[in-house]
Structures are given as structure tokens and as C-alpha cells.
Amino acid sequence: MSNQVHPKDKEILPGLQIEKVDDRIMTLNVGPQHPGSGHMRIILKIDGDYIVHTDPDPGYVHRGEEKMAEYRNYITNIPHLERPVIHDSCNILYPYCLGVEELLGLEVPERAKYLRVIAAELNRCVYIEYWLAIYGIFLGHSTMFMWPMGDRELCIDLLDKMTGARVTHAYFVPGGVRNDIPPNFEDVCLRQINYFEKRLKEYADIFYDNPILISRTKDTGILSREDAIKLGTTGSVLRASGVDFDIRKKEPYDVYEELDFQTNVLKEGDSYARSKIPWLDMFESCRIIRDALKKMPKSGSVRVKLKPKPKGGDTEVYRRVESGRGSLGMHIVSRGLPQPYRLKISVPSFRNLIAMPHLLTGEKLGNMPAVYWSLNYWPVEADR
Amino acid sequence: MSSTDSTEIAKTDDSSLASDLDKSLSDSISKKFSNVEIAYVKPDRIRVNVKKEEIIDVASFIRDELNFDHAESVSGVDYPEDKQIEVVYHLGSYTDASLDKKILALATRTPREDNPRPGNDSTKLPSLRDVFPSVSFHERECFEMLGVYFVGHPDNRRLLLPEDWADIPPLRKDFRIKGR
């Protein structure tokens, strides 16, 4: 009775319906101006201390990327397509470039494939460090904000050397990468990655073995294996629930097949496991970078020449990669034009958003930030 | 959705590269449902075009017999010259190790109207939410972006657009960006 829509208000626009108020249930708007929400609003109904209903309200950064892509050709689409996740920009351009290469029938030079892997893994570290910093500040752990924010700059420096920009690299282009790396990059990269890995190990002492963190995140927001599969979650959320699924292993793209790494899987499915998986992923990223630097051809071209305004055939492609948050797919429908006829970006954040009402309902209100941010969710990406 | 349709995605020559598993998957669908059209079989990518009356049956078959258990994305494509809107479900599998690479695109079409009134016109499709719970937010997005109403979806509300959006759904082709 309490949450029924008033019959008179049914004609009002969706999202603006006025609901009858119950004395016991309180409606709480978390966001968009709130330190525990990010760029979105979560409409919570709470009964005492417990959340009884969750309604995520994204769309505050919906910028119409998919519509804009229909007006730009395959090359000029690059800069705005990386904006949804500017701190993971290589990985969001990766499926786009793979898809366009499949459309245009391009063969990427061997050295460019390795450079792509190195850039993508560095960018994954940048993303996860930022995510971890915000996770720390969400839980009131200020040191965990400062440490990853500082260590993140190491990877940003490397990417800066490689691509010439701090966060928005636009490094990947259909047919390779934009430019070759500077001379002594390998040595600098190896040195910084070794130091970075040493720093990562110290996070265990301050954060992951911290009894306060453990008591706040253990056994909160448990996502069972069946639910994780049924809801179609992806990335760290899925792997924390015991499903071994990593696109880099399952559907290897570029040179991931030849590189030595493993995927991290935990069985618990709670917020603690979900917060730990990305941290473990960073060690694997370091391993991949070291391996790729060793196996990379020392010289060669990094980009194939493209005709101006290349046209795709009358077909469609769907390519996906493992980004910092999970499987990121691009569905490109081409109809023989220089522009894509339709470009759908299937983002992991949007897929993990489905799990949020499922996890938050029944939790205590105080656990909301811990559960919410452990979903590895970046609102700008979900809104596109 | 006849094969003479000019906008039909052309069959490519990649089918020779497709593995036996791809072919057996597409054969099992076409054997079970006679009206279903296999648009292409590329390596690891299969596309199946179905009529909207059949889509729930085909989706249930794909889930129960072929072990595809979740939807990766739901993309709506507008074809104004056919007066149709196409909705493509990209289905994947987490549980079956042999299907890790495979993406099955399940496509269906619905008539489109020139003056859309989302939810109150003939642009409707049966919702696959009961078959694949993972499509629930994707279908909400498709509803507001293309005006395809999903019958049976309990939550056909607005998701990303502003609450006061009164224009036609933005991903339709007749919605033009100003100055372009």
C-alpha cells in the first residue's frame, strides 16, 4: 500500500510520479551532490537503518556519444569516444579500433600490437588506482586516497612519455598506434613498473589487512555465483563471485595469447572480494608489461596507412575487450558510409549497474558506499 | 524481414572460416524453428533474425538448450526507409566453456511510426526480461533512446535522458542534431 503510485499521478511523465508517503519508510536521495555517490543519484527507501528499495538514477552525464558517432567518420570519432572513461581511455578505444580494423580489413603491425598491450595495461593500472583511491575516501580512509593517487602518477608519467598526454591519449587508431615510443622508454618503464609493484605490495598492510576495512566490507553485499551470471555482470564483480571469465584469456585479442599472466578469481562474492580483485589485477598488469617489453620487436612500423575517410562494407561487427571494469564491447553497424550507421557502446559499468538494486536492498545504509563503489562503477561511462 | 530487403545485412564470405561448433549452433536453431533466418555465421559470431512473435520461444531455446546465459548488450538500430526498428540482443555464455568466445546476436524488428508516441504506438516488442534478467536496464535504455516499448517489462521508465525530455527519441534517424 505504501509504495503504490497515486492513480491521479499516472499521467505524469515517468520519473516524476508522486508517491504516497508512509510514516515508517523514508526516501533518501543520495546524490548527485554527495561525496558518496559520484555523478549519479541513488534513490533509497529506508526503514530504520535498512534499505528496503533501491532505484539508481543515472544519466547526469549522458552526452549522446552514440548519436555523435553517427555524424563523424571513423577517424574523427576517436577523441570523443575516449571521453566516457578518460582514465581508461586506451581500453575504451581498443574495441572500437579492433572493430574498425575488422570492417576495413586492416592488418596491424606486430610492434603496434605490443605497444597497444603495454598502453592498455598501463591504463588499466591508472584506472584501478583512481578507483581504489576513491574507494579509500568513500570508506573514510584518507591515506588510501593519497597513496594510490601518488602511485598513479608513475603510470601516468609513462603514458605521458608514450603518448604525449596525461589522461586523454587518443593513442589507438584503426591500423595501429599513433606514434612510436621514445628511445630509452623500455628501461624507464621497467624501472618504474618494478617500483610500482613494490608499492602495490604495501597496500596490503595499510588497506587490505586493515581490521576496520575487513569489518566494513566482509559479508556485505554478497553476490552469489548464480546471480552474477544471471544478472550479466562482468569484470571484477563477476570474478569476485567465482566465475573465471576474462576476455584476455577467453577471447584473446592482439597478442594477449602469447603473454604470460593469469586471471584472479575469488569465491566470496562480497564487497571485500570485489575490492581485492582489481588490486590483484594490477600485479598481473605489471607482469604483462614486463613480458611484452621483452617480447616486443625492437623496430618496425607502428601504423598502417589509411585512405582519407575510409568506408566500411555493408556489414556489422561486435568486438569486445577486457577493460579495467570488465568486458567492453562495441557494436558497429556499417552501411558503406565513412561514418558508422550505428555505434553501440556496451559498457561494463552499465552492466554492473543492474546488480546495484539487487545488492543494496536489504543492506544497512552505512554499508551503501562500500557496496556501491565495490561494483567497479564509473558513472560517466554508464551514461555515455 | 524478407531476404530481398535492401537493408538486410549482407551475408559475408567468412562462413568458410567458422568452426564446426558455430555451424552446429546455427543448425540447431534453424532445425528447431523453420521461420528463423540465420543472417551470417562468422568465426565466433552468429546472427539470427527472428520475427517478434517468436522471439521469446527462440530466446528460451537458446538459453535452455544452447547454454547462452546472459545478454551483453541490447542495441536498437533505426531503419527509416523500411519503416522498421531493429533490436539486436548480443548473448554470451559464462557457464559453458566451449562458448566463451561466441556471441550470438538475436535480432528482431518492429514497425516504426513517423510521429512516435513512445509507449502508445505500434512500436512494441515482447520483453526478454523473464528469459534473460540481464537485459532489464538495456531495454529501458532502448525504450527511451528509440521509443521501442517492451511489453511485459515492469519498469519501462526513463533512465538516462532528462525528466522533461519532450522531443522524439534521440537515436532515431529523423532526430537531427542542430547544425549537422
Add this chain to the structure above:
Amino acid sequence: MVDDLVISKQSKGLTIIDQVNSHNANVFIGKLGDILFKAVDKPLGMALNWGRLWSLWPVHIETACCSVEFGAASGPRYDVERFGIIEAFGSLRQCDLVVVQGTITRKMAPRLRLVYDQMPEPKYVIAMGACAITGGLYFDSYNVLPGIDGILPVDVYVPGCPPRPETLIQGCMLLQEKIKRMKPR
């Protein structure tokens, strides 16, 4: 107050006080206030501005992707706190700075204005990133405002897409210069 004035008239001779009666007492006291205000205005105002200058509290509203670089600016390498820009804060009742971090969509715009209206005076606005200035890369998007000038009075524009943290810090310092020169409110 008026009674006091009457007493002073009786005890002393004819002064300026004699001209004050119950009808014009308010005017007199108002003038006195003006004189006092003018006497302490300049030093006090400078002190007030000096105080505001080194404790700018930005409100915690992220609007788009520039928040990544805003976060980096609060991080240990760039450390904007040494210039008095404190890390983004939750309660907007205690804030006096809005850093508009990027694109403003049509859904966010009323919320941003609401946040600005709820903040106490004085308040300052920094438009960070190309999108907040002109719409930037999203100039032709259907859901993005072409700059925030239409909804907020902007003090400092920080260009870039996104601006590097150094650029943001320079923008903050420009704002501090501006506050220094401002008439105290």
C-alpha cells in the same frame, strides 16, 4: 537609546546631540554606523578577503570526466591544499567555491544551479575544462549545454580537455588574485 540622548542634553550644553529627537534618532544612528563602517571597512575587509583567500572550500559536485583531474590535483603530487584549496567537501552549506568539472548536461544543469543557490555568500565559480566553457567536444550533442555562463556567474575559466592539474592550480591562484582585488562583501 533615545532616553540616553535626552539625559545627555540635560547635563551638557548644546551639542550635535541636541538636534537629535525621537523622530530622527534612527537616521543619526544609521549615520554613526556609516562612519564606523568607513573607519574599519578597509582594514577589516582586507582581513576578511585574506581569510577567504586561503581557505576556499570547493563543493563536492562532480559533473563530468574532469573530476579525474580534480582528484589528481588533490592528490599528493600536485597537492592543491598548499594553496588553500581544500579537498572537495560534502556539505555545501560550508562551501564557497564551485569548480564545475566539465560537461553540464540538461539533466545536471538544474541541480548545479540548486547547489549554487544553496551555498552561502560569498561564492565563487571556476569553469574547468572546455565543456564547461563552451560545450567543447560536445558542441553538437543534444543533451549538453554550450557552456555554463547561462546558469552560473563564472569567475575564472580554466581551459583544457581536461586541464592538467597545474592548469587548475593556476586557475585557483587567479581566483585568489581576483578575490584580493575584490570589494569585500
